[in-house]
Amino acid sequence: xxxxxxxxxxxxxxxxYTVSETExxxxxxTIEGLTSEExxxxxxxxxxxxxxxxxxxxxxxxxxxxxxxxxxxxxLIANILAFATKQFAEGGVILFIIIMNATxxxxxxxxxxxxxxxxxxMSSPTAQVIRDEARIVIPNSQVVPGDVMIFEDGDVIGxxxxxxxxxxxxxxxxxxxxxxxxxxxxxxxxxxxxxxxGDRLNMVFASTTVVKGRAKGIVTGTGMNTxxxxxxxxxxxxxxxxxxxxxxxxxxxxxxxxxxxxxxxxVVFAVHKFRYxxxxxxxxxxxAISMIPQGLVAIVTLTMAFGVSRMxxxxxxxxxxxxxxxxxxxxxxxxxxxxxxxxxxxxxxxMWFPGEGFYRISGTGFVPEGEIFRQGExxxxxxxxxxxxxxxxxxxDQLLRTIQASALCNMxxxxxxxxxxxxxxxxxxxxxxxxxxxxxxxxAGLPKPELVENGFQLIAEFPFDSSVKRMSVVYKTPSSSKxxxxxxxxFTKGATERILDRCxxxxxxxxxxxxxxxxxxxxxxxxxxxxxERVDALAEQGLxxxxxxxxxxxxxxxxDLVHGLDRDEIESNLIFLGLVGIYDPPRAESLPAVMKxxxxxxxxxxxxxxxxxxxxxxAKEVAIIPADTDVKNSSMxxxxxxxxxxxxxxxxxxxxxxxxxxxxSPNTKVKMIAAxxxxxxxxxxxxxxxxxxxxxxxANVGIAMGQSGSDVAKQAADIVLTDDNFATIVEAIAEGRxxxxxxxxxxxxxxxxxxxxxxxxVVALAVKDNQQDSVFPLSAxxxxxxxxxxxxxxxxxxxxxxxxxxxxxxxxxTSKQGLFSFEVLMDMFVYGIVxxxxxxxPFILVLFxxxxxxxxxxxxxxxxxxxxxxxxxxATCYSTLTFLILSHxxxxxxxxxxxxxxxxxxxxxxxxxxxxxxxxxxxxxxPVIYVPGLxxxxxxxxxxxxxWGLVFASLFIYTAFVETYKFVKRRTMA
Numbered sequence: 007x008x009x010x011x012x013x014x015x016x017x018x019x020x021x022x023y024t025v026s027e028t029e030x031x032x033x034x035x036t037i038e039g040l041t042s043e044e045x046x047x048x049x050x051x052x053x054x055x056x057x058x059x060x061x062x063x064x065x066x067x068x069x070x071x072x073x074x075x076x077x078x079x080x081x082l083i084a085n086i087l088a089f090a091t092k093q094f095a096e097g098g099v100i101l102f103i104i105i106m107n108a109t110x111x112x113x114x115x116x117x118x119x120x121x122x123x124x125x126x127x128m129s130s131p132t133a134q135v136i137r138d139e140a141r142i143v144i145p146n147s148q149v150v151p152g153d154v155m156i157f158e159d160g161d162v163i164g165x166x167x168x169x170x171x172x173x174x175x176x177x178x179x180x181x182x183x184x185x186x187x188x189x190x191x192x193x194x195x196x197x198x199x200x201x202x203x204g205d206r207l208n209m210v211f212a213s214t215t216v217v218k219g220r221a222k223g224i225v226t227g228t229g230m231n232t233x234x235x236x237x238x239x240x241x242x243x244x245x246x247x248x249x250x251x252x253x254x255x256x257x258x259x260x261x262x263x264x265x266x267x268x269x270x271x272x273v274v275f276a277v278h279k280f281r282y283x284x285x286x287x288x289x290x291x292x293x294a295i296s297m298i299p300q301g302l303v304a305i306v307t308l309t310m311a312f313g314v315s316r317m318x319x320x321x322x323x324x325x326x327x328x329x330x331x332x333x334x335x336x337x338x339x340x341x342x343x344x345x346x347x348x349x350x351x352x353x354x355x356x357m358w359f360p361g362e363g364f365y366r367i368s369g370t371g372f373v374p375e376g377e378i379f380r381q382g383e384x385x386x387x388x389x390x391x392x393x394x395x396x397x398x399x400x401x402x403d404q405l406l407r408t409i410q411a412s413a414l415c416n417m418x419x420x421x422x423x424x425x426x427x428x429x430x431x432x433x434x435x436x437x438x439x440x441x442x443x444x445x446x447x448x449x450a451g452l453p454k455p456e457l458v459e460n461g462f463q464l465i466a467e468f469p470f471d472s473s474v475k476r477m478s479v480v481y482k483t484p485s486s487s488k489x490x491x492x493x494x495x496x497f498t499k500g501a502t503e504r505i506l507d508r509c510x511x512x513x514x515x516x517x518x519x520x521x522x523x524x525x526x527x528x529x530x531x532x533x534x535x536x537x538x539e540r541v542d543a544l545a546e547q548g549l550x551x552x553x554x555x556x557x558x559x560x561x562x563x564x565x566d567l568v569h570g571l572d573r574d575e576i577e578s579n580l581i582f583l584g585l586v587g588i589y590d591p592p593r594a595e596s597l598p599a600v601m602k603x604x605x606x607x608x609x610x611x612x613x614x615x616x617x618x619x620x621x622x623x624x625a626k627e628v629a630i631i632p633a634d635t636d637v638k639n640s641s642m643x644x645x646x647x648x649x650x651x652x653x654x655x656x657x658x659x660x661x662x663x664x665x666x667x668x669x670x671s672p673n674t675k676v677k678m679i680a681a682x683x684x685x686x687x688x689x690x691x692x693x694x695x696x697x698x699x700x701x702x703x704x705a706n707v708g709i710a711m712g713q714s715g716s717d718v719a720k721q722a723a724d725i726v727l728t729d730d731n732f733a734t735i736v737e738a739i740a741e742g743r744x745x746x747x748x749x750x751x752x753x754x755x756x757x758x759x760x761x762x763x764x765x766x767x768v769v770a771l772a773v774k775d776n777q778q779d780s781v782f783p784l785s786a787x788x789x790x791x792x793x794x795x796x797x798x799x800x801x802x803x804x805x806x807x808x809x810x811x812x813x814x815x816x817x818x819x820t821s822k823q824g825l826f827s828f829e830v831l832m833d834m835f836v837y838g839i840v841x842x843x844x845x846x847x848p849f850i851l852v853l854f855x856x857x858x859x860x861x862x863x864x865x866x867x868x869x870x871x872x873x874x875x876x877x878x879x880x881a882t883c884y885s886t887l888t889f890l891i892l893s894h895x896x897x898x899x900x901x902x903x904x905x906x907x908x909x910x911x912x913x914x915x916x917x918x919x920x921x922x923x924x925x926x927x928x929x930x931x932x933p934v935i936y937v938p939g940l941x942x943x944x945x946x947x948x949x950x951x952x953x954w955g956l957v958f959a960s961l962f963i964y965t966a967f968v969e970t971y972k973f974v975k976r977r978t979m980a
Contacts, residue, residue, distance in 0.1 A: 017236075019199035020226045021206040025170040028224050034152035036170050036224065039136030048150035055149040055165055055228035057238045079260070087291045133164040153225040161216045166232045167223030169193055169208050174219035174471050177210055179203070180344065182233060182672075183615035187352075187438055187550070188217040190475075202646045202669040203233060204615045218470075237672050237700055255825045256306065267294040270764065277771045277780060289782055289866070293767050293789070299756040305798065306749060309805035313745045320737045321729040323712065329724030331749075332707050333742025335688045336608060337818045339735065340678055340701065342693040343614035343621060345711060347628055347732055348590040352438040354412075354446040356549060356587035358540045359404050360533075361514035366393060367446060370591045372420065372432040374448030378405075384543075398450055403516045406452075408583045411554040413447035413454040414462060415479045415497040416440045420448060439552065442588045443499070460484055465494065468573045476500030476508075478577050480559060480567070494559040498580055502541050505553035505582065506534060512582035521582065540585055546637075548623025549587030555580040589620070595733035596628045602736045604629075607817030611665050613675050613701075618645055618668040625666045642666060646674040657681045675701035688818065692727075692735060694719055709735060736814070743818075744809035750825055752801035754834055755898040759797045759891045761838025763789065766846050766883065773853070775861040781876055782866050783849050783883045785946035791934070796888050796927045800895035803920025807899060808913070829901065829979065836971065837897070841890045844964050848956040849883035856952075869942045881935055881947035886957045888931050890964055892924045897968050902976050904969055 020028055029036060040048070085101050133146045134156040141156065146164035149155065155167055163177070169191060176188040183189075183204035192207050203211070210223055212232040229235055274290035275282075310331065314324040324330050344350055349371055357365035363383035369376025379393040398406055418436025434441040447453050458464075461484025470477040478498040485492045498505065511518040512533065521533060541551045557580050561567055600610050610630050614621045622637040631642050644664040649657075650673070657663070663681055667674060675691070679701050682689040691698065691705035699722040702708030710723035711730040720726050727734045763784075770783040784792075853859065857875030865873035896905040899920075904910065914921050935941060936949045 017231075018226070020168045021196045021201060021209050022199050023168065024195060025168070025193075025224075028168045028170075028226070032152040032224060032226065034154070034224050036154055036222070038139045039154040040150070040152055041138055045137060045148075045150055045153065048152060049148060052150055052231075053229055054147045056147050057235055058230055083264075087294070134158075149225055149228055151225050151228055151231075154222060155225055156220075156222050157210065157216050158220045159216055159218055163210050163212055163214050163216065165212050165225045166227035167210050168226050169210060169221055169223045171222040172219070173221065174469070174473070175210075175216065175221040176218040178215045178217050179211065180615075182211055182214060183670075191219075191221065192473075198647070200647055200650060202615075202674075203671050204669055233672075259826070263297055263299075267297040270294050270297055270768065273768065274771065289767075289786060291786070293764065297760060297764055299753075299760055299793075299797075305752055305756075305801050305805055308802060309745060309748060309752070312806060313741055317725075317738055317741055320734060320741070321727060321731065322734050322738045323726040323728060324724070325726065326724045329707050330738075330742050331746055332688070332724075333690070333739045334744075334746040335818055336690045336707060336739055336742070337687045338609045338611060338682050338689050339603060340611045340613050340675065340682075340689060340691045340705065341732065342698055343612050343616060343624055344590060345694045345730060346692050347596045347612065348592050348624060350590060352442040352550075352588050352590055354442045354586050354588050355591070356544055356547070357408065357584055358544070358587075359402075359408070359514075359584040360512050360519075360536075360582070362402070362404065365396070367449060369445075369449060370594075372434045372441065372445060374420065374432065374445050374453070376449040378450060398452060404513045404583060405450075407513065407556050408554055408586075409447050409450040409452045410457065410495075411497040411499060411556055411583060412443040412586065413452060413457055414464075414481055415477055415499045415554075416444050416447075416454060418444045420444050420453070439550070439588060443552075443586065446586070461492075465567045466571050466576075468576065470500070474500070474577075475504045476577060478573070480571065480576065494561060496557050496559045496576055496580070498555045498577055499552055502537060502551060502553040502585065505555050505580070506537065508577045508580050509555055509582040510579040513584075518581055537582075537585070544585065544587040545619050546623070547587070547589075548620040549589045550620075552586050552588065554583045554586060556583060557581050589623070592624055592628050593732060595731055599733035599736050600628050600630060602733075602814060603739075606736075606739065606814045608739065609665070611663070611667070611678065613667045613670045613678060615670055616668060618643060618666075621666050621668040631665050643668070646670045650674055650677065654681070654684070658684055672698075672700050676704050679704045690735070690739075692732070694730070698722075709738070740809060740814050743813050744807075745805075746819070746825075747810075747813075748805045748807050750830060751807065751898045751901075752804040753825060754830055754837075754901075755801050755804055755891075755895055756797055758834045758837040758841065758894065760793075761834060762841035762845065762887060762890070763792065765839065765842035766849075766887065769842070769846060770849070773850075773861070775863065775865070777863070779864070779866065781853075781861050783846070783880060784887075785880070785944075788880070788884050788934075788945045788947070791945070792884070792888060792891070795930060796891050799923035799927060800892060800920060803917060803923045804895060804898055806917055806919050808916045810900070829975075833901065837894060837968070840964060840967055841887065841894065844890060844960040845883050845887040848886050848953070848960060849879045851956060852879040852882045852953055866946075869946065869948075874948065877942070877946060877948040878950055878953065880945075881941070881950045882953040882956055884945070884947060885931060885935065885950065885954070886960045889928070889957060889961050892927050893961060893965065895920060895924055902972055902979075904972060906965070906969070 018031070020031075023031065025036065028034075034040065082104065085104065131146055132143050133149050133153075134141060134143055135149065136142075136154040136156070137144075149165050153165075155163075155165060157163055157175070169175070170193065172191055172193055175191040177191060179189050183202075189204065189207065191210065194208060196206060196208060209226075210221070211234065212227075213234045227233075227235070230239055270293045271290045274286065274293055278286050313330045317324050317330065341347055351371045353367075353370050355367050357367065357378075359365070362380065364381045366379045366381055367376055368379070378396050380396050381393045382391045396405065398409065416436075418434060418440035420432065420434050420441065423431050423433055434444070436444075444454060463482040464479060465482050466480040468476075468478040476498055477500060478496060481495050481497065483492050483495060498508070509521050512521050513519075537553075544551045559576070565571070603610050612621060612625050612630050618637065622631065622635070622643050625631045625643070626633050626635065631640070635642060637643050641660065641662070642664055643666040646667055646669045649664065649667050650671070657677075658681070663678070663685075667678060675693075675698065679689050679691060689705045690707040690709055691701045692709040692711070693699075693702055694711035698710070699719050702710060702719060702722040702724075707725065708723040709725045709727060710719040712720065712726045712728040713730045725738060766783055767789070771780045773781045773783075775781055853861070853875060857879065860872065860875040862870065862873035862876050864870075865876040869877060899905045899910060933940065934945055935947070941947055941949065
């Protein structure tokens with residue numbers, strides 16, 4: 007199933023325009039803003055700053071989709087014919103099946119698509135703009151291109167803007183780019199028009215949030231012309247109503263059945279030379295109805311509904327029934343990284359100190375449980391000394407100062423909740439990077455609350471500033487027990503190059519070593535190169551690297567320590583402590599889940615907004631790419647710039663599509679899905695942000711994260727994982743496969759039973775009485791009763807069969823391996839023909855051998871003494887066919903393995919529905935045969951005695967044939 011993908015119009019690359027060029031392009035002024043008259047004119051020209059919807063899903067359209075189904079149409083025709091010939095019981099049952107199917111399908115599918123509404127809710131209701139040279143607040147819907155918009159801390163940005171004034175601005179763009187950390191904005195001109203959204207640092211985008219700082223920008227796009235509007239456009243234009251392979255095959259089968267049913271009606275009347283009588287008409291309609299698997303639609307729907315229930319228990323909510331079937335055919339999973347494969351919880355995992363080398367920190371998440379191990383320096387990328395556990399009590403002063411800097415130069419809070427439902431769970435408030443450092447301090451046994459409690463007092467703070475990329479704090483230490491005096495310490499953290507610029511010494515153990523040359527006061531080149539080598543080494547592991555420093559501070563007497571300190575003076579002559587590597591760790595379940603995918607023949611791709619080094623490092627950890635992959639020279643890892651620049655032909659010429667694509671935009675992900683579709687691969691897309699929504703819609707199966715996912719992603723997806731666990735996808739795929747094979751099993755059971763019934767009914771047309779009327783082997787009531795009571799219930803049981811042991815150890819089925827494969831079709835006809843022979847032969851034996859060919863008179867209309875033999879022969883045929891159909895359900899449990907093996911029989915408790923349906927079906931047979939009135943008047947047969955020998959002989963022969971047939975298949979078929 008290939009979904010429709012819409013190409014978006016090219017956008018104006020304002021990120022490569024200077025501010026003056028942007029003003030000229032938009033005819034705007036950064037000083038005066040727009041006039042009220044010009045704003046009104048532009049509002050009429052461009053429309054309101056709102057996302058346009060497509061009206062949502064109408065209930066009657068959803069209901070129509072349930073009814074406008076070829077199989078349902080065939081059932082409706084059969085229902086009309088049943089009522090027309092006064093077969094009210096049969097008509098009522100068929101009508102019940104139609105209503106039940108429509109109700110279940112409608113209930114599952116009618117979850118109103120609130121995609122546009124969810125997007126609208128993400129917009130800021132008001133905006134600050136400059137108009138008529140004055141700063142005013144207007145409804146966000148009234149913002150137009152060319153407006154000068156003002157943003158402050160906490161604002162939801164209402165439109166796409168080109169920045170022209172920035173002060174320490176950071177925005178949360180996770181919903182657009184997947185980037186887990188806030189993005190620091192600046193005014194630097196970008197040269198490449200194809201730069202990914204995450205790297206357009208001189209732009210801000212609608213529906214993102216200001217995390218820190220303030221700024222001004224010129225509005226470049228509103229409404230559907232914003233980046234989030236382009237996502238909305240894609241969502242509106244992706245065709246989500248295309249039929250799944252199963253639906254297409256069932257529809258095709260319905261057409262074939264309808265044609266065959268009409269042909270059978272013609273055959274019945276032709277045999278009787280087109281003479282009309284009520285009995286012939288009823289028989290003809292009954293033969294046609296027997297061709298139709300009345301329970302198929304209901305059983306398919308019930309099987310899917312049961313699969314939905316199973317998946318809900320496994321923490322996956324199926325929003326569309328058809329998607330569960332599609333999961334079984336998935337060949338490729340395109341997964342977001344942040345929050346899907348990873349925990350979305352930054353954690354400090356490595357440190358490096360001059361003279362001491364690397365340290366490893368264990369533990370993940372916010373739980374402050376872990377230990378610190380000294381590993382030493384590497385030689386050719388490998389450690390040559392055994393790592394040793396260190397603590398603050400036995401570590402150097404360098405480690406102590408680093409932990410103090412991590413804890414105190416930090417505004418994050420770590421706490422244990424007391425809520426009854428989450429009692430004891432660790433949570434954090436603050437910047438993700440600072441949370442990671444605070445957790446490190448807790449693991450080392452020196453958390454900020456303890457330091458403050460012991461007497462560390464905050465004197466001054468210089469918050470992180472994107473222009474200097476540093477943060478500093480001044481603390482007063484507790485009084486010394488020896489001297490009864492305290493001192494002041496400065497702790498600074500930030501980007502390595504910005505920390506090195508402000509350092510005059512570096513710490514090695516307990517010694518401070520000069521960092522700068524005496525002659526020119528520059529940083530020693532050797533030391534700087536060593537530091538940057540270590541930074542690169544950590545970055546290649548996917549870590550974000552921070553540097554920490556400190557120094558003692560001797561304030562000038564009389565200086566106001568709160569307001570009188572100069573930042574430039576405070577952040578000078580620092581002592582370099584070391585490096586800390588932070589990253590977003592993979593979920594514990596991700597690696598096993600990816601390995602299970604490979605075992606099942608499914609390939610996993612990572613499409614993320616993070617940098618290539620970070621993405622590749624995580625991909626190696628979860629086995630998406632081999633651990634020894636040379637990231638810089640491997641085609642398995644690409645940036646979005648490279649991938650987007652390639653034409654479709656170039657992408658199709660690749661031996662293998664990249665397994666990791668970094669710095670992705672929404673269109674990059676959709677382009678990957680399209681590339682997979684061109685290779686006839688069946689793609690699933692997982693994600694949680696708004697940026698994932700177009701690809702969730704375009705994929706064959708869209709899977710959203712329920713906890714961290716946006717409303718937009720959930721509405722766009724087919725399946726929502728309530729536990730955000732990538733491993734749940736594997737369970738969902740296993741369930742999809744189980745369901746498909748179970749549908750194959752019960753379709754084979756229903757259709758082979760129908761084939762057997764039809765062959766008996768058609769061949770018996772040759773058996774004629776003295777009036778040249780055919781002697782019907784089964785009455786109309788018996789035909790319908792057999793379909794509804796002996797075929798459908800066991801078929802429902804087959805739909806509930808547990809998965810086989812090899813379910814997730816085989817490759818996905820291809821598009822050619824459909825519901826009706828050659829083997830399945832062959833089995834249906836072979837089993838159907840054998841059952842027909844074994845049912846028709848007892849009918850002939852009773853009629854012509856044991857009853858001497860007494861065919862009676864008008865035995866199709868009712869009972870008379872001359873019809874005694876015919877009625878006993880019918881009962882024998884009916885009983886034989888019933889037992890064969892019931893035993894055939896056991897045979898259909900496995901397409902090749904014996905259903906009577908002890909290993910299979912001892913699992914009967916796992917599918918009580920199947921065995922109960924068989925037992926109850928066998929018990930119902932006896933009242934039908936022996937209850938007076940019911941047998942003669944309704945089913946038109948009599949009680950039997952010696953004929954049971956023929957019944958059980960046929961059953962034995964059929965079982966022996968099936969076992970022999972399967973044995974031959976196992977030996978001869980691959």
